[in-house]
Amino acid sequence: MLKKRMRYLSRYQDIITALYHYGFGQIVRDIGLLERRKPKRSKKKKDTDLSVAKRIRLLLEELGPTFIKLGQLASTRADLFPQHVLNELEALQDNVPSFPYEDAKEILEQELDTPIEQLFRSFNKEPLAAASIGQVHEAELPTGESVVVKIRRPHIQRIIETDLAILEDLLLLAEERVTWVKKFRLIDLFHEFANALKEEINYKNEAQNAERLKRQSKNQPTMYFPVIYSAYSSMKVLTMSKVEGTKITEATYEKGYDQELVAERFATGMFEQIFAHGFFHGDPHPGNIFVTKNNDIILIDFGMVGRLSDDMRHSLALLVQGLKSRHTDRVMKALFAMDIVHEGVDQARLHDDLDYLRLKYYDVPMAEISIGEAVQDLFAVANQHDCLIPPDLTMLGKALLAVESIVSHIAPSIAIIDIVEPFGRMLIKERYDPRRFARKMQKESQESFETIRLLPKDLSQTLKEIRDGKLKVSISIGEIKDLIKKVDRISNKLAFSVVLLSFSIIMTGVIIGGSLTAEPTILLQIPAIEVGLTITSLMFLWIIWAIFRSGRF
Structure with missing residues (x-):
C-alpha cells in the first residue's frame, strides 16, 4: 500500500511539473497544486514560446502512453476541439523504445502457457514496430503460416490505471475550482476516453472486432482481414496472419x-x-x-x-x-x-x-x-x-x-x-420497409407487455417500502435548500399562529372572568393577570420581530 501511494505521489509530481513546464502553470495554480511541482528544468529553448497546440502535443508525448492514447482518441472529437489542436493531436507519435526480447518471451509463455520454442517454428527477436501500448514481432507457426505477434508492454495496465486515477482526481478538483472545466464537461469526456482506452489495451476486444468485421464483409470479396489465431492470442497477446501488400x-x-x-x-x-x-x-x-x-x-x-x-x-x-x-x-x-x-x-x-x-x-x-x-x-x-x-x-x-x-x-x-x-x-x-415497422411494433409490444406484467409486483414493492418507511426519495442540493426555506416559513407562521391564539385565549378569559365575577377575589387583588398579559405581549412582539428579521415569513 505504501509503495502504491509513493508511486501515485511521484506521478502526481511528474504530471504537475510537466503542465507547468509547457506553459500551463495557470491551471496548476488555479487548482491549488503549485506546491507539488518539482524544481524547474532548464532547457536551451523555452517550450512556452511554441503555439498552444504544439505545447499540448509535446506535453502528452512527454507524459507517456496513457496521455498519448488519450490525445489520439481526442483527435476524433472535431466537435469539441479546434482544428489546429486536432492537427497536432493527429501528429502524436509513440516515441517509445522497444522493450527487451526477454520480457516479450516471458509474457508470451505466461499468457499461452507454453514454451516459445513449441509455440513458433521461428520468432524474430527484433520487433517489427514498437508503440506505446505494445510491440509487434514477426514469427512463423509450426504449420508454416507467417504471422505477426502483437505483445502488450510489461506493466502497461498498471501504468494506465495509475494515470487514469490521477487524471480523474485532478479533473474533479478542477471542476470544483475552475469554472470553464465544468462548462466543457471535461470529466464526462475523460470517462468516455478512459473506457475506450481500457477496451483498446485488451487484445481480446481487438480480436473480436476483427472477426465481426470479417463476418459482416463476406459480401465484399475485394476487402480482406487478417486471420486471427485465437489459440495463440489472449488479453496481452494477439497473433494474426502477416499482411502482404x-x-x-x-x-x-x-x-x-x-x-x-x-x-x-x-x-x-x-x-x-x-x-x-x-x-x-x-x-x-x-x-x-x-x-x-x-x-x-x-x-x-x-x-x-x-x-x-x-x-x-x-x-x-x-x-x-x-x-x-x-x-x-x-x-x-x-x-x-x-x-x-x-x-x-x-x-x-x-x-x-x-x-x-x-x-x-x-x-x-x-x-x-x-x-x-x-x-x-x-x-x-x-x-x-x-x-x-x-x-x-x-x-x-x-x-x-x-x-x-x-x-x-x-x-x-x-x-x-x-x-x-x-x-x-x-x-x-x-x-x-413495412417489415421494419412490424418488427419495431412487435418489440415495443413485448416491452409494453413486460412492463404491464411486472406492474403489480413493482407496485406491491413500492407500497411495502412505504409501509416500512424505506421509500427513498432523491432530492438535489438546490431542492433541499428550497425545502428548508419552505419549512422555515411554515414553522414561523405556525409559531405566530400559536402565540396569537394564546394571546386571544387569555384576553377572552380575562373578559369572561371579569364579567362573571361581581365580587373582588384574592386572584383579582394580585396583578397576576396584568403581569401575564405583559409577558405574553412581550413574547408576542419578540416572536414577530424574530420572524420578520429572518426574512422567511
Missing part, C-alpha cells in the same frame, strides 16, 4: 495499381460497414490500409471501432437526405431523432445557425461537397448549443473524413457522393 497511398499507377478501382473498393467497403451494418473500422488512416497486387483492400488494427444502432443509422439517412436536399427542418428532425438536441436547447437559435450552415453549401455542386466535412460542421454547430454528441457519431465523422481524404488523394476524379448515394437509398428504403 502496399500502403494505400503508395499504390500508384506507376507501381501497377489501378488507383480509381482501389479508391472505389476501399470507399464502398467502408460505407457498407457504416451504413449497412453499423459496425465500422474507427481509424482508417493510410497506415492501417494495404492493397494487394489484385487491387484488393486489406484492413488492419481493429482496436478502435464505431457502433451505430439501427435507429441511429436510419436517423443518419434522414440527416444525409436533409443535407443533400439542403432542407434545414429535415436536419433538425434528424438531430432530434438522434437524441442530440435536449430540452434546454434554444431551438429557434439552433434552427437559425443550421440555416446559416445550409446557405454555406447552397451554391456548391453536390459532387464537390465533402460529406465528412459537412457532418463535422453540423456537429460543431450542435456543440455550440451544448448539444451532446454521442462518441460513436464523432468517430463516424472522423472516419468519413479519413475515407474522403484517402479517396481524394489517390483518385481525385471520383465524387464520394456517387459512392454514398446507393447506401443512402438503401437506408431510406429500409427506413420505410
Whole structure:
C-alpha cells in the first residue's frame, strides 16, 4: 500500500511539473497544486514560446502512453476541439523504445502457457514496430503460416490505471475550482476516453472486432482481414496472419495499381460497414490500409471501432437526405431523432445557425461537397448549443473524413457522393420497409407487455417500502435548500399562529372572568393577570420581530 501511494505521489509530481513546464502553470495554480511541482528544468529553448497546440502535443508525448492514447482518441472529437489542436493531436507519435526480447518471451509463455520454442517454428527477436501500448514481432507457426505477434508492454495496465486515477482526481478538483472545466464537461469526456482506452489495451476486444468485421464483409470479396489465431492470442497477446501488400497511398499507377478501382473498393467497403451494418473500422488512416497486387483492400488494427444502432443509422439517412436536399427542418428532425438536441436547447437559435450552415453549401455542386466535412460542421454547430454528441457519431465523422481524404488523394476524379448515394437509398428504403415497422411494433409490444406484467409486483414493492418507511426519495442540493426555506416559513407562521391564539385565549378569559365575577377575589387583588398579559405581549412582539428579521415569513 505504501509503495502504491509513493508511486501515485511521484506521478502526481511528474504530471504537475510537466503542465507547468509547457506553459500551463495557470491551471496548476488555479487548482491549488503549485506546491507539488518539482524544481524547474532548464532547457536551451523555452517550450512556452511554441503555439498552444504544439505545447499540448509535446506535453502528452512527454507524459507517456496513457496521455498519448488519450490525445489520439481526442483527435476524433472535431466537435469539441479546434482544428489546429486536432492537427497536432493527429501528429502524436509513440516515441517509445522497444522493450527487451526477454520480457516479450516471458509474457508470451505466461499468457499461452507454453514454451516459445513449441509455440513458433521461428520468432524474430527484433520487433517489427514498437508503440506505446505494445510491440509487434514477426514469427512463423509450426504449420508454416507467417504471422505477426502483437505483445502488450510489461506493466502497461498498471501504468494506465495509475494515470487514469490521477487524471480523474485532478479533473474533479478542477471542476470544483475552475469554472470553464465544468462548462466543457471535461470529466464526462475523460470517462468516455478512459473506457475506450481500457477496451483498446485488451487484445481480446481487438480480436473480436476483427472477426465481426470479417463476418459482416463476406459480401465484399475485394476487402480482406487478417486471420486471427485465437489459440495463440489472449488479453496481452494477439497473433494474426502477416499482411502482404502496399500502403494505400503508395499504390500508384506507376507501381501497377489501378488507383480509381482501389479508391472505389476501399470507399464502398467502408460505407457498407457504416451504413449497412453499423459496425465500422474507427481509424482508417493510410497506415492501417494495404492493397494487394489484385487491387484488393486489406484492413488492419481493429482496436478502435464505431457502433451505430439501427435507429441511429436510419436517423443518419434522414440527416444525409436533409443535407443533400439542403432542407434545414429535415436536419433538425434528424438531430432530434438522434437524441442530440435536449430540452434546454434554444431551438429557434439552433434552427437559425443550421440555416446559416445550409446557405454555406447552397451554391456548391453536390459532387464537390465533402460529406465528412459537412457532418463535422453540423456537429460543431450542435456543440455550440451544448448539444451532446454521442462518441460513436464523432468517430463516424472522423472516419468519413479519413475515407474522403484517402479517396481524394489517390483518385481525385471520383465524387464520394456517387459512392454514398446507393447506401443512402438503401437506408431510406429500409427506413420505410413495412417489415421494419412490424418488427419495431412487435418489440415495443413485448416491452409494453413486460412492463404491464411486472406492474403489480413493482407496485406491491413500492407500497411495502412505504409501509416500512424505506421509500427513498432523491432530492438535489438546490431542492433541499428550497425545502428548508419552505419549512422555515411554515414553522414561523405556525409559531405566530400559536402565540396569537394564546394571546386571544387569555384576553377572552380575562373578559369572561371579569364579567362573571361581581365580587373582588384574592386572584383579582394580585396583578397576576396584568403581569401575564405583559409577558405574553412581550413574547408576542419578540416572536414577530424574530420572524420578520429572518426574512422567511
